[in-house]
Amino acid sequence: MTATGIYVHWPYCSAICPYCDFNVYRARGADNARLLDAIVADLEAHAQRFGRREIVSIFLGGGTPSLLRGAEVERLIDSASRTFALNADCEITLEANPEDAHLFAEQAAAGVSRFSVGAQAFDNQALRALGRKHDAAASLHAVEAAAATGQRVSLDLIYAREGQGAEVWRRELSQALKLPVEHVSLYQLTIEPGTAFARRVDRGQLAPPVDELAAELYEATQEVCDAAGFPAYEISNHARAVSARSRHNALYWQSEDWIGVGPGAHGRLTHNSARIALEAQRRPADYIDAVRENGAGWISEAQLSGEEAGDEMLLMGLRIEEGVDVARVERVRGKPLNTPALNWLLKQGLVAQAAGRVRLTRSGRLLSNRIVAELAS
């Protein structure tokens, strides 16, 4: 059986944050039962089409899946377990907003083994500027409530926020790393097209982070995390130990297989030696209709060409500290990486090469997309 992960997209949020461009909808009046029914049926459709697989990870992401009650989370996990074979160590992550801390105990009892708490900041003014509905005390309480369940805890923070200098960020991050967490995901604020923040930038009401400051903040992030025993193992992810790394995200970074269910979810499955890309209907009502009419939620199923699969492997694999196995990438893409570009990048100290693998250096991590484009050209 092929080791596979399951990503479940729960698209509802109690409010939409002004920086977020994920596939999200206001939760008001949402019909959880109909969407849960559709997701359960979609899981079964995947098993019929792609076989009963061994599941090593389930990731309940969003949106805000922490709005789900324990019984609803349990239904999702049970259905994955009945439809597939859950590995004994299956990692079950729930992305959680601090406002939902009162539900963590029942969600853990339902089977969640890892909470990814969206604290985002520990400063009230910053949280207001990010349009968050919780304050810093609630972020702290949520981390403690997640830890009190006895399950693994990760923390998300957004930095390079408007007006945030390196010293302020260093202090905030140092405090965060003293909390009972084994893992942190640290994202620079990105101004995504189509968001309220992008409109504010267009109107001159919000200053986007400038490159020099972003680079300084990235460097500060690495220093503070290294000193606190949270080395980076991926561009934005830091863990106290190898065992604390996200096993689910490793499936994406290492181009392994995962099923995506729920509105707008993407999947990648190896089937009959082909790499298949699947994408589900985006709008919840359309997703529910698609499952009712076709028995499955995905609306597109395309076989990736060798070059597409190889380039994706390069893009994702260069994010992690181990980098990529060059022979594997070249075999999949059916052609070599650009050797002059690789030599130039090595000379510039942007990538390093050892034992058949190429990886980004610390300075290379800031330029990852451009480096991938050069190597794949």
Ligand SMILES: C[S@@+](CC[C@H](N)C(=O)[O-])C[C@H]1O[C@@H](n2cnc3c(N)ncnc32)[C@H](O)[C@@H]1O
């Ligand atoms: C889609 S959210 C879901 C988690 C949860 N709903 C929350 O808000 O905490 C996943 C993570 O993406 C990050 N994120 C979303 N939009 C971002 C942006 N424009 N810039 C940087 N990070 C972003 C946040 O740190 C967030 O925790």
Ligand code: SF4
């Ligand atoms: S950041 Fe989280 S809570 Fe805010 S809109 Fe995006 S998914 Fe929802």
